[in-house]
Amino acid sequence: MFAGWVQERAGETPVRPRDGRLFVAGEGRQYVLLTYTLKKSAFSLGAQNAVLPLLAQASNAARASVPSAEVIQAGVVLHAAAAGQQASREVHTIGVGSMIGIILLTWLTFRTFKPIGLIVLAIAIGFLGALSVCWLLFGRIHLLTLVFGASLIGVAQDYGIYFLCNRLRADPQMDSAQLLRRLLPGLGFTLLAAVIGYMGLALTPFPGLRHMAVFSAPGLVFAWLTVVCWFPALIGAQTLKAGPIARGYKSLVARWPRLTNQPLTLVLVAVLGGVTVLGCSRLTVNDDIRSLQSSPPQLVRDQIKLSKLLDAPSPVQYYLVRGATSEEVLQREEALKRRLDPLIAQKHIAGYQALSNWVPSARTQAERLALIDARLLAKDGPLSMLAGEIGEDAGWAAVTAAHLRANAAPLELEAFMRTSASEPWRHLWLGKTEGVYASIVALRGMRYPSIPVLGQAAEGLSGVQWVDKVGGISSVLGRYRAYMGWVVLGAYVVVFPVLFPRYRGRTWRVLAPTAAASALTLALLGFTGHSLQLFHVLALMLLLGVGVDYGIFMQEEHERGSDAPWLAVGLSAASTILSFGLLGSSGTPALQAFGLTMLTGTALVWLGAPCFIVTKEEPNASPVLA
Template sequence: MMARARSLALLWLVAVALLLGHNGWLWFVQRIVPDTDIMALLPVQERDPVLQRSFAHMVDAAQQRVIVLVGAPDWDDARKAADAYAAVLAKHPDLFDTASASEQVQSEWLSLFQQHRLVLMTAAQQAQLEREPAGYWLQQGLAKLYAPFGGPKLGAWQDDPFGLFAGWMQERAQETPVRPRDGHLFVADNDRQYVLLPLTLKVPALSMTAQDKVLPLLKEAKAAARQSPQVQVIEAGVILHAANASSQASGEMHTIGLGSIAGIILLMWCTFRTLKPIALILLSIGIGCLGALSVCWLLFGQLHLMTLVFGASLIGVAQDYGIYFLCNRLSASETLDSRALLKKLLPGLSLTLLAAVIGYMGLALTPFPGLRQMAVFSALGLVFAWLTVICWFPSLIGPRSLRGGPLARGYGNLLARWPLLRATRGTWIAVAVFGAVAIVGITRLGANDDIRLLQNPPKHLIDDQIRLSKLLDAPTPVQFFLVRGDSAETVLQREEALKRRLDPLIAAGRLSGYQAMSNWVPSLRLQAQRRALVDAKLLQDAGPLAAIAQQTEEDAAWVQATATALRAAGTPLDIDTFLKAPASEPWRHLWLGREHGEVASIVALRGLSMATVPALRALPEGMQGVQWVDKVDEISSVLGRYRQNMGWVVLGAYGVVFALLLPRYRGRAWRVIAPTAIASLATLAILGYTGQHLQLFHVLALMLLLGVGVDYGIFMQEHPERSDTTPWLAVGLSAANTILSFGLLGLSHTPALQAFGTTMLLGTLLVWLAVPCFGTSSPLLKANADANGKR
């Protein structure tokens, strides 16, 4: 047996050496960086890949952008401040790409549409062509020719004699309030005039290394621009939110991890009054972390920063196994060998590991990649810590290695004074009162599955985002229409049908507009209709063009040449030509192209309010290939559905764990699991009385509480009579450390983690208080405790 134990210890030493080598390679050679993308925590829409791709397309379009507005009451001041801001970033062309508003770019942008100007007109102009007589268009043409304020002119009068193309361009310009001015992009409100600086990052916005480079430069540029107190700088971009999340998560990881370790060290010192148990517990936790990180990286190819934050707290549960062994070693006879002691404790230790892993694996049943990774990380951490205890602790802790401190003796004496549940009238009354109070509290629980609880950005970032969105009238990337068809032509036609339904909402002021590819490239069918309409209404013999020639004393040759030139500009504009042109760059994110056998596009909405959403949700009814997408609502509904499903999973897990306990504990199996069940009900009742809204993370915490709480029940039922205080000491140390870990997690600024931590804090405390009540009495122990109390 001795040789076998030594071989097992050596084998585990080799495994740990490999873990150390792999971790060293990951951090110092490969230089891995944890993922900070909050979207990685969200569920993947596996049922509809086109829908998932549309959302990713909208998000990816904004991910590398940083939008900066530099404003002042005076335009010159705003321009000088913007130049100072841009000058700082211009020194780093490897990090930033800035857009240009030069006349050359504008000319190239316009030239594409001028080649197809005959078929580019607004819906209102098309309606006028269909109903207005020739005399109306004669007056329109003469007004464009002679009136000094006849509207914008794009080229010679003969290129657009009736102003149709100019009207279309004017409508396109209204899709954004931004205008070119003095070589800059300009926008204004009632108080300030702003220079718009659209920046494109050349480095990944979600990379922590990139954030460390970009954020100081943005801060330096902002300081350079704000030399005058009148200057205001508004910044918005994914990298700002990602950097804040990274900083917040890193700070919480250090606080939670270091706080947990500090608590373990303090409690272990007060209990054993020697450093060796502290070192061994930290060793088991450290190996648990190393093993979890290595295997998770091999399984997932990356690690999310939130996994490390979560694991920094949950891995603290791994100390239960070492504490249980150490407490039993402390109270065991000096003649009992540590390997023989382990053999005696192994059934209980195995059940505690199994119950905890079942609890963690409940997290893996969710559709969230981030939560699955957290579950696997934590479960693996427990397995590696457990193996460390099994393989090394018997060899490193001998019969005379430990001596109990006053904390252990004083705390152990409390057990004799703890109430025991008996089938008496008072007990049944207490059960009835508890049941009534719990039911009332639980019925007060509301539900809140809002996905925005996953992140809690600071107020200044939210304020800047809101102000910038209002100034730029920008559409939201998470609420839009998805349009699909078997060809690009079908998609464009369906977009046009959708826009006809949206126009009344714009007229009523419920929307300010929409962005769609068909705004720039009408369907070929519509282009053909317009070309035929212009030819029939304006260019035919004796039509408005000929009447204008007569009024201006031009001959038939002029009419023929002008009509021929206009018809030449009536060639169809196709989507591929537009997408290859520089003019399409701001709108390319609206076109998904061919995805999974069908063509798809996005119609984005401007000026959308929550009050308009119900009308938009019902708008596509009866329209083939048109779907309303509300990613916030969709994911929130997924959260709600999984909250309900996980509630049933928790109940099922109780049944599984109870079945695992029956062979060993038989009639006492209910005593192992009852404290955790009571604590869970009481926690839900407390949340209800304090006005909390139930969310998925409360339920996930209850799932984990099952694994943790059953550990305490097993510890106590391994020695059901109170003649031995060893399990009570192990429960106390484990619960205190778990409470400390989850108490710190409850201080997280992320509401989801805070809800998880608060639930675990309350639940663990209540299990700790309840678990001794389900033991059996020992008159001898009570007599000894009374005697000790009289000394």
């Protein structure tokens, strides 16, 4: 009986010890299994920088010794390092690309290097200030925050560009300090709206997104203060000269379409509204965390191959078993296993790993001992028959039975955990946690379509909980997608009264371009087959902060009829599109979704904001259509 039990336990893993090594066979080859344990977190850059060279050196040594050797590597640290390297590359690509684009646009607009230097200065101060605040509050910086922070360049330069464009078009007799006083209300409202947009990210439960919010909001404040405090002193009336872009915008302003109450305009608005409704009706949602997977294909293939070779249990789907005592936990594991055994026959799983396989509950051990006593050791039972076969008398059978009973002490879980045999299974025992004992029942050969069936297996079992970490995280993403959707709508409600005291009846004109652009962006996602996820909604939150800037710029100078706000919006939007366009090319799916949404939304706000202005000739325009 013991031999059968040992063979059953050996079937829980294909790994076999031989010559002091662990071997596993598969695909016609023999593999040696080598494990490594990290002393630091796999997400620590220090751990990654220390481990990766050692793994590469070991792999090269194995191939040098046996050229035909195959090395399969797996582990969280490899995926974390790949993500870190990708993020580092994107920080340079997005940051440098945005900066080059801004420098080129500034040169083509002002034909001098001084504005370029000032805008770079404002961006640098904003970036370093944000980095300092984030480091001070959190003590560390997520690489994802730096990637996102690189796109901050496309927003922080808005304030400087707005001042420079107005300085270019202003009366040469007006000094820069006077100009700043005229522009300061608009600049203040743009900062406030942008900070409201960014701080919406702080409402999410994700540390990385909270870091982004804390990074971005102070960064904008520092950049804004640099423009307000330094630009008037460093830029005079004769400093700037109109370049090709500045000259071209004058003619563009006259030909830009306006929102009027003409029949053609009403038809166009109705068509766009219908297209928006149709596109949004086609929009689906996808909160599956696996859609955000961005590990290199080779790492994913190695991970899958190793899991198949080892017949390893799923690390993200399992049963959590709790009880008041360790005995109760073992009994509840056994009740769960009785439900899982039919699922093995139905091919839903290949097997399971549980501590009760090695240490049955005391109740089960007592039942089995009673069965042996009744069936094997009883008087006139098989033991007595054996005594007769080997020439022993009844006394020998009685003594032997008493000896076996005396040595049949039950195996306790704590005693098993102290033996070396328990080492491969210790991860299944969580011990006493939050006042209760807990263990894990892991599944081998699990099929994803079987997840609903496996979840039902735990129903009605006291203390047994089905854990699907992928499904759980996806569910959290879905809840926060809906939650942040309401936050975006709430942000519009908050921004409107903030702007109303200054713009009065024109306040809706400040917000309408951004609201319309957000709706059209969602429609385009529906038409192109993209599924809505949390990061699309977060981008719409940020789009509010960015787009309202353009609405404010356009409404600030409506009475003067200047083309300065047109030029400022054009340059700001072009820079933002460049920044978030590069973010849209990110290999990280979350950032890519964020960037593409911002790219589309910003372009639409840029095109739409000038349509909502009221010129000095029409101050009493209808509050609905101008």
